[in-house]
Amino acid sequence: MTLFPDWQGDLVLPPPSERKIRVGGNLIFQRPFRGARCRAQIAPSQYKGHDLIKTNLAAPFDQILLRRKGARRLKSTLPVLNAGHLSGLGDLTESTALFWDSPGALEDYAATPEQVLALWRNKFTFRAENEVEQEPGLRMPQIGALHAIAAHFAVGEQFEPATVVLPTGTGKTETMLATQVYRQLHRTLVLVPSDALRTQIFEKFVTLGVLPDAGVVPGQLPGPHVAKITTGLQSIEECRALIERANVIVALPDSLNSFPPDARAYLLDQCSDIFVDEAHHVTASTWAAVRDRFLDKRILQFTATPFRRDGKRVDGKIIFNYKLGDAQKAGYYRPINLRTVEEYGDDAARDRAIAEKAVAVLRRDRDELGLDHLLMARTRNRDRADIVWALYQELAPELHPVIVYSGPGRRQINAAALDKVLDGSADGARIVVCVDMLGEGFDLPNLKIAALHDTHKSLAVTLQFIGRFTRKGATGTIGEATVVANIADPEAETKLAALYAEGADWDVLIKRLSEERIHEELQLQDVVMSLKERGDLHAQLSLWNLRPALSTQIFRTRCTSWSPLAYEAVLPGGAESWYALDEENNLLVAVVHRTSTVDWGNYQNLENAVYDLLLARWDQAAGALFIYASDYQGLRTERMARAITSDETELLSGPAVFRILNNVEMPLVKSMGSSRIGAISFTSYFGPNVTEGLASIEKAESQLNNIACLGYEDGERVLWGGTQRKGKIWQQKSGTISTWMEWCNRTWTKVSSDVELDSNITRDFLRPQKLTAPHGAYPIAVQWGEQAQMRFSDRQFMLFDSTEVPVFLIDLGIGAVGDDGAIDIDIATEGSRSTYRLRIAADLPGGYSHDWVSGPRLKFKRAHAAEAVPLEEYLLTDPFIVRYADGTHSYNCYHIPTPLEPATYPKESLEAWDWAGIPLNRESMNRAGDRDTIQYRAFQHIENQFDLIFNDDGHGEAADLVALKDTGDGIRLCLIHCKNAHGGRISADIRNFYTLCGQAQKSMAVKHGGLPRLYVDLKRRHETWSKQGASRFLKGDMKLLSYFKEKARRAKVDFEVVLVQPGASAETVTPEILRLLATTELFLTKTTQARFRVVVSSV
Template identity: 35%
Template sequence: MAVETGKYADVYRSWQQHLFNFNLAVRETQTPGLRKPQLAALYAALGHLVMAPATPATIVMPTGTGKTDTMLGLLIAGRLTRTLVLVPSDPLRSQLVEKCTELKKLREIGAVSATALNPVVRAIGSSLSADEVQQLVEANVIVATPQALQRFEQPTLEALAGLCSHLIIDEAHHVAAQTWSRVKNAFNNKPCLQFTATPFREDNQPLDGKIIYNYPLKDAQNDGYFKAIEFHPVREYNLELADQVVADKAVALLRDDRARGFNHLLIVRARSQKRAAELFELYKQHEDLSPILIHSKVHNRAKLLGEIVEKKYKIIVCVNMLGEGFDLPELKIAAIHDQHRSPAVTLQFIGRLTRVDDTLGDAKFVANIANQKVDYQMAALYKENADWSAVIRDVSQDKIAREIEKETFIEQFPEDANAEDIFGLNPNPKISAIAYHVELEYWRPEKAKHFSHKKESLQLLSINEEADTIIMVTRRETPVSWAHTSSIVDTNWVLYLAYYHTPDKTLFVHSSGDESQTNRFLNLISKDARRISGEPTFRTLHGIKLMKLQNVGLSRMRKGLRFTMHVGRDINTVIGEIENGTARKSNIFATGYEDGQRTTVGCSHKGKIWEMNSSSINDWIEWCKRASQKLNDATINPSEVLKDVLRSEKIEAAWPEGLFYADWPTSILIENEQKISLVDRAEVFNLLDVELGKPRRIDALTLEVPMRATAVDGAERQLPDITIRLLDDDYKFSCPEVRIVLPEESSFEQYLDINPLVLLAVDGSMVEGNYRYYSPNSLDLKLPVALIEPWDWGTTQIHKESMRVDRNLDTVQGFTYRRIENDYSFIFNDDGAGEIADLVAIKHNKDAIFIDLYHCKYCPQQDGQARPGARVSDVYEVCGQASRSVKWLHTEEKFFNRLLQRYQQSLPKGFDRILKGDPLDLELLRNKCHDHEMVFRFVIVQPGISADKVSADQLAVLGTSYSYIKSVSGSDVRVITSI
């Protein structure tokens, strides 16, 4: 520390002699003093600085509860020698310098007396040299942004850290940024206090630092630190009108408040500069309210901000402005045209408008509650009768509770440097383990402390006795492979994990090292451990539907051939050997579906089990618990787990007959399908709005797959066909006119060459690339006749399929709607390219949401008449549509978002898709889907099939679709026909 001289020394000496007044304000008697959260936070911070000064700590105080003055009070009450205060923005830096220089509020309430001199404050606004940093010795407080410190050379930054005794970070949820982390690293082992209203980072990672004080938002509301919040919803599903409706409502509220004598201002929130400019056109007509547009690229921004503070403008249209660090109590009305999707940012934004000021009224928020695209917690804000005061309290408490829950798990480990260092590494192990049966008395986690090996040294160890978990990190040095010398070595860091699942007496061990290292660790922490190996290991394959083996290792008992590895077309040949006992399973890695979701699973005869995934230690433990259930289930016969596995065979000479369905590659899930687009002749189509038709067999070596799409204007477009050529030992896709965007634009046909379409054949097999996949037990399955339900269609024009805009009930879709209308509370007409189903029918109870997807198809006319019969062509397309819709399983709110999007897009064309119910029903269901089970059922409606004349070919196609849907979803398929 530099020598203390001049004014700096005078100030610091005055702080040492000063007695900070910790009196609590009493509102009833108007006794001045600290607010309750300020007093509690100061006590917590001072205690932490005494007990654990080298450990980063977090203080949670909602916006408007006096967080800034708490930080300033800590400087004097804690007699901090020299403090660097890190803030996220230039406006906040300027405001903090001003407040710190005067200590105005602390002096007004009597917390700081005249004995204590105001600090010498310096602001860092640009890069400094090491010599210039030393001149900051004159300051008691240094205020900087991470952007300014980013320009510091490392030696200069270290010089600044050496000069300061403490680091305080304001708005600490920004600390994830690399610029902040660099500063924190420079201050390692120095006291670091983080202040924030929202202790969760925007990247969903935990905020480093133990929460030593949390003032709940509920208490802040009850204690009167927030004005009440009024929510004024509008409901406009026509996107072309929504902005005007929000603007009209917000301006009306502003005029009413100002007429009642409140000097309120209106802030208009937009997500982008382009959107802000569009919205400004709506507001600038109100000239008497002096609208202004401001964002980062507006000229004279600093001048405009000053004029905004002077309240020259009554309506402020902005993009991410007037947020953190901007203190203007008159901002009381917000028009939210574009919602924040992040709870953290939403809470910050709301807090700016809810500060207590007796001369001002309550905060008011206006938003369009139709089809909110936010997470389920934020969706609660946009309900018809939402109590925003309660919602932001509950969301805040829930998010903070999760952060505290994470800390609780970590705190179960000993409070020592090892645990802190381990979790500071953010471990993300591969999901893998070897399982052992171990009696409880032989589980000895404390023995891990005695780890010792001449080539491997223990570096970090932490034991969670409550959760039966060990985390250990070692350092191993081995000779390099390319030289005979001991002067240089390879250094490897090895992670060890152990989890004991008490109900099954099963120990799971993970190591990033080799088998000998794993065994050494196992023998240290347990006794008489019996590895779960051999056939029981393969129980982990149980319950995997449409299982496709990616690679298989076999142990053989032939002379000179002990082990073989098989991939691709070799796999189906060896499955028979496994089943007849001529070869033994050594290791298997497979993909498939479990509970309707894609999954991976690997297992070996030696006992190793794994997924193709890495995740947190918490997730690894949960995976171990699920694996334990299968490994210890004696009712699972390992010899039967492969009975339904998909075989593969290479397609040669000709494409197979009977291909009736095409879908996107298996790599495209519904979660990313909405983020992918196709471009055709400069027109962009979201992949969800593109539909693949029935593959056409042009000749033995050529397939064509038609594409149609719904454009932005709602019109249907026919896109270029996708051509698939079968080559001698390969395949080739062709669609040169189309490009794919994910997220960058590239060749669509090149993408398909790597990620081929999935084609379904009548016999139940699937084609990907130039390979055909099938399960012998599901080939040529016929639909169970019991699932056929014949209807009397009367005089319905069954050759007409769709109701269209005019709701023509004399159609297949219209008759179906009339037939089912009384069975459901909500029915949606989703007919058209990109549909989920022709009719989406929903009913629900207190526990579950039942969603029936009706896929309708017309009966083609022959000689001017539509006659039901046994034509197999009548079932191809409708079965393909039903098979395709199974991908909407487990999509939760995305399913309802899609319906709401389709509803909104159709309204400008006069097409109201809701046949029964109203849009509010969709919103309520979207909110409920997070805590209700969603049960999907699938219905094929084809009056062209005669139940009396149904053919074997028709039953085969229906059976293939039934088998596919049943395997993925577990649901049965109803088939509606004619009599």
Template identity: 35%
Template sequence: MRVRLPSIYAVREYKDKNAIRQLLEPEREIDATVVRYTTDGATGWEVTPTDGGLPLLVLNKEPRVRPGVQEAALIKLASPETSNGTMDARAGTWIQHPAFERLGHARGRERVTNAIASWRNAFSYIGEDPANDVIGLRLPQEGALHAIHAHWSVSSGVASVVMPTGTGKTETMLAALVSTPCDRLLVVVPTDALRTQIAAKFLTLGVFKSPQCRVLSASAHYPVVGVLEHKPKTVEAVQEFFDACNIIVTTSQIAGLCAPELQQRMATLCSHLFVDEAHHAEAPTWKTFKLSFASRHILQFTATPFREDDQLIDGKIIYAYPLRKAQAEGYFRPIRFATVFEFDAAKADKAIAEKAVAALEADETGRHVAMARVASIERAVAVHGLYESMGRYHPVLLHSKLGAQERRQSLERLRSGESRIVVCVDMLGEGFDMPELKIAAFHDIRKSLSVTLQLAGRFTRARSDVGDATFIANTANVEVQSELRKLYTQDPDWNDLLPQLSETAIAGEVASQEFLAGFGDFPPEFPLRELKVAASMVIYRTRCSVWEPENFRKGLFAVKSSHEVYHSINQQERVLVVVSGSPRPLSWTDIESIHDWVWELLVAVWDAERSLLFIHGSGKNGEYKSLAKALCGEDVELLTDPLLYRCFHGVTRLLLTNLGLNEQFGRQVRFIGRMGADVASRLPDAAKHNARKAVISGMGYENGATATIGAAKRGRVWSFQRLRIDAFVRWCKHVGTKVIDETIDPEAVLKGTLVPEIADSRPRVMPVAIDWPEAIYTQRESALAVSFGSSTAETEFCRVGIDLVSPTEDGPLFFRIFNDSADAVFQLALPSDDSKIADYRFVQVNGTSTMRRSNTELEMLDFFEENPPVFWFADGSCLEGNQLVKLRATFETFDRNRIQSWDWTGIDIRKEAQGVTGAQDSIQFRVIEKLRADGTYHIIFDDDGAGESADVVTAIHKEEDGRPVIEVDFYHCKYAGGEPGARVDDLYVVCGQAQKSIAWLHGLNRPGFGGGSNF
């Protein structure tokens, strides 16, 4: 029978509930003869090794009389588990063993010292040799170890080692420990699970103590390892615990939450700090803790040197083993990507599950395990039920809400092979080592490159008895960071794409570190690597041969002696960074000594090659001309329009989302603004002599990635992104190159721009519709409400309608706003008075109304003065205040053959809505009745009322080109305004409603939708 024996400990104690252990011998498995045994009231088993070794007794309690030490070893265990011909006694406790005699009288600090002494000259650089069954250092481990010692020979600065998952990162830590050797090492990890795994590795010294390994001498002691699970309360407790250990393993949370004096004592007691999985985002408390180790050797290990929060990892990357090389050398197994294409989430889950089960069935080794990854516990429960319903491979569930025993049982079922499917929520990341994990079913996709690379490494570990990895994901509706999109296209080659992404990202991190290393000292409160610069700047042409960044104070007239100013200069890259803080008085006191602080970031970049100076100011307050002169001389020149508009060059599929024009004619049109998803597509050519381009911004694609760009006439260029300083410098130079390129036509971006005409009278065309101003749709509807008359009751904005009143081709323009019980009527007057200057005003005709916008109230009359509604006319033109936009194209008349005639027998054509009673003689009732009889629609909705999208809204779920779509139809009803007849006025009303519906279609990206709108 096979018998599994527990580890033998030289030290096994607790201090304030924190464990301290040192191995004498690790747990092992032997062949033995096992028979029942009873002695002195104790019962159990006698285990006799077949190799003639010392017999041992596994008893339920300690006997009153023990056998001699050389006669038998004793294990106390109530009931060892036996299955498949194996007795598992690992849960037992040794109470007698000859190895105990080797302990001697060493205690506490002496054990620690003895371990360190045993490591000296005990380490050898011996490479692995699988062909001859020799376990040694892998190539990436040996390279990393040489890089570590090379760095420590010249520097004590923070260093980072980048090794792909599966290349032996943890063993590299062990090698660094014993080859140095480290006097006392603190290892910090991000999670409890990883703390348990890393502590076990250091306790056993990993593969270096295996019989086939000659890297570490057999005389080398196991280290004394302390696991810090609970915060020490006093400096004395820290001293006592750390003094008793060679290695202390804890989490960043525990370390960061310790009091400052405890952290300082930890740093004093440790010679080295190792940080594992350094790509995790840093909490402020953890950052403070690391600063206390500034004088110690700090070594960071990660598979991905870019943090999850897009910040730089501090320290120098001293070694990075390429993922592509790890693949070539067999440490990182190939990945097969299987796609599912389903927009319906339930169908996608089922399809992914079916592919995961199929991959298990195709596994020739019979060892592979599938992990179904989901984003939430609720999803995990649902997906687990789906796998259970398939009746295969006994799926288990893992998430943070399960008890410790439930998690242990699930993991044991996985490791034993009883279960081959696990559904989990971020439970099998760092701290979980299972080479059989080979199938990843992404029911919910990880969105960042850092996490994707980490997760991929869990499935690509190489072992001779398992095969390659399979990843399964739904590619129909993927929301990931831009760099990951190629991974989730149809038929991607992950084996080629992952190394590309990894290499590009690592090269970027190294370049960023080298860039930041060029700056001088800067206060630790403002770490340069964590500054995020808004991509916004002004550009100056310079004529100097050298710049003088040290003179920056001469150009900041607003900076006073009472202000705090910090700066740093990168001389090689010609970059100046200034952070200034100015005191601001508080509204609730006149005491000068009590004030607030306002901080501003300034970044100046001089591109000597192109003779350009770029200046960014977080306050966006001006052109910084005095600063430009201080840096580059008196003859600097601010670049303005039209040159700035060259920045749009190279942006393909450009959609202008913000267009501003300056016009001097009339009060309301000094600035003409247009905002929308694509304002340029509806702006034909028009004369520009009355307007000057003021603001242009839009979005498109540049170099294969989404790009946003904007420019203002007075010299500012911007993009909607925040960048690290090095990326900001690259962006500046990229834009500057285009701005000074004489071959680029600055007018090209706005050729055909439509300039509104200034109207001194209303168009002689029939108005067909009116809509709220565009600015309304960019606000949260929940922040808007309207009250009518003297009532204080508010109506939600989504329940307030706006309609024309008695429209004519040449009469006054009346309109009303209304809810279900009240209204207020207004008139747009053009011109506003007897002045010859074209202008407009609104007149209250009937009723009163008030708008509340957040916490501000104003009369609707005042609101419309600043935000005029949009009148739409039968010829497609529109009027907003006194700004008239005409379409330059003429359109064909509507085809009469497309007009359908319905039977209205029994219907009162003067009664439009069916109301709450469902009036059967109403136009709306007949429409709904006919649509129901048609049987085509899955949903028919009565949307009649203030703020309606239509009188009737229908929806159909169907397939188009093999993909599911939802088709929505709007049905607008119009009752007869007088005696029945073929009046064109009634048709205008319905056409106007239809035109508003089309406008909704083009505005689906407006944030108002979904915030309480009827539609």
């Protein structure tokens, strides 16, 4: 600087020309100088017509010539600027536009990758951002990640792949750039998952992003030479030409894999480092093939989530994991409001419900709150995007919805659409519809409303999608994010559950705000929110996803207050715990970590690590304490109960425990244990042996200790278990915390009942009795055994000779019944039938046999089984269940008496229909839809009563007609069983009702299997007909059936069974028929609470 310059002040130096070359069609780009504001002095120079500018910048920007107006150009090693038509230095200001007249030394400045690295040496400064003082710098997670990266690669020569986890919006891309500059990496390959992100990352490396503005690198620092691979290089020579000119290569794996193998290998081998952006994609074989070429080099993976698309963790060592909770505490994230709709209709109805809610949120944010928010609607494919876009165009045309998705000819259309999204004027788009997302890495803080019309395929992408909506933006114009989802969509519910499972931090971010949430969800929300008020458990894991078993010990208390945190004093030595306490509801939830020695050897250094769940709830009004523990003995629950209440607290034990079986119909013991009175002995009984155990108890030879009992309660199949010594009560289910609390309340109502406990509590238990001869009642139905029913899917087959037939397409029926009581069981499918005879006699091996009679000899096979087994062998372990006219059933040679004791079915309850013109021996309408049939006339009678009617007639049917009706808050499910008249005329023949009543009793399996399973069965049978050009839908369609399946997850199903037999009339039915009907009605009432109707002839 001169003592008395002609001019001094601030100048803005312009950026020089950018360097661009192409190799094999791929662009290599460099910006050697991004321009800079500097302090400057101007004085005369030795060159005529030129002044000398001296700046406070480093060479070659420290001395620059300024050509005056009218002066001739000159050649100089110094760069030369031109001020255009500037007449004199007196007119020169900071805003004067300057242009490069001659590059001089700039021509060779940072011209090669090696020169760039040399100029980067020691130019990086660790400078932390200070928002309070408004001082620029890097964010703390970026600085932490940089130190972790340096530490990881500082020791040794062989390095494990390293993963850096930075949530979306915390500066992941800038951390990449800083790593490149700080560590002066020789040649880095950057792998990205999409074309949009390839362009974005390419531009970031060219400009070095915000690093200069953050003050961590000088403003004049040259940018790297960056190659963008968009087309394949065809030779090693082309690869060499590109390698020699690039510091950074940005590519998609697919682009690299389009190279010839030798060229690709050469390029990858010449790179010193690899950055993998969005590393949850590394499962793809194309990604792995590229990355694995770097296993002996430095691999650095960046991701917003450590979870891959398949749910597993990203490979490699996580060297830095900045959690979502950390990001929110630092203010990088704002809470996400989850607003839900509950729509079970077809796609159009679901889309409209989501769109209307999302648009309402957008209008509220913009019009009422004054926030500059945008809405993104996500769909799964282009066709869906077009449909959803049209919907938003209808609902909010003034918000100018646009659509973005990839495909031929879409590049310019998408660019124009995104320009409209970025346009803040009144003509700008406030709604954008896209497939998946706008491309991973697309950054627009105003995108604060997400409408999930289709849920993301993977948790990792879901996290990315929701995460980008929480980035901080301009204070005052950007508020909290909102996600709109349809909770009637099981995929959405599953993905949200998985999101919570990934980490507790999403609890902090997601605020559930549904006006349409059902009662159970509201209860859980209240409980979870209350539990967060005290304790630290919610910071460790998501309370939403806790699923305790429905199990408890109950203690009677006499205290007036409790000390729940005293639980810690009872835990085993060395145990560590985290708790959450809801003081309003007197609920404690804790997770306990403890260790124990291994039990398979004597090793001091080997330990088992165990995590246990503990729940304790004190009902002060009832004087009852409920404790659940995943390990009751290990957590010392009886001592714990006294520690948190008082020493007077007593365990509820003894016979009162078995009050859990109150109101359980037709209880069948699955297992039990008893202790011998007067001796120290304990015996367990299972299966048919429980009869022996029950007899011993009733003779007062032994005392019942524990029991697991299957039965029916409130029309549902239940299994209760209890042990009177330990006082433990359980059901074979699990649920949320609020579900457990409600279950405890119901259980307390049972065990604290004032009803005197019958001393003979086992009297009404069903118990298997071994038969030495066939049962006397007439067999009316046969069904698959329990194992086959539990796995009723197309993964079970019966082999008719060499033909495999899925079990769901096979019909079981009673054929002939011999004079000796032998039962012929018909096993039929379309085009084939076999008959096996069940014989029961004392002189048979095992007391029974299944003998082949006719048709193909059958074999049973499960998918993945080594081979099929003969049917007779399969039935040894999973026997057919035979149902009888007296309401009892048997399997193999064991009979289960059922004390139904019915009256007679009232004649006045019979419904009489007119069957004029219908031959009474023609039952089925078949595929052709024959109208002169019993089934079609039944359809005509019920057509206006239901929304959907399905012709399920055929092998493996649930009923001849399956009917469904939406009742608003519930679903009416009706099974209509039709049967032709025996002999084709009206008569008093009881055989008209044997098969019908058998089908009715088998309907129990349909009710307890639930609508989702029925949906699968009906769908399969409909698809079989569809292949032959026929439809089973008499009313409604598959979309409506799907609607009922989804609604059934949240709605009560009212069950109804209708028997249709025109071969009887009120005048011809006999007392035996009425007793059979009454038995069937009572059986269905006890097991399903079904409404039972019987239709006969009016003539």
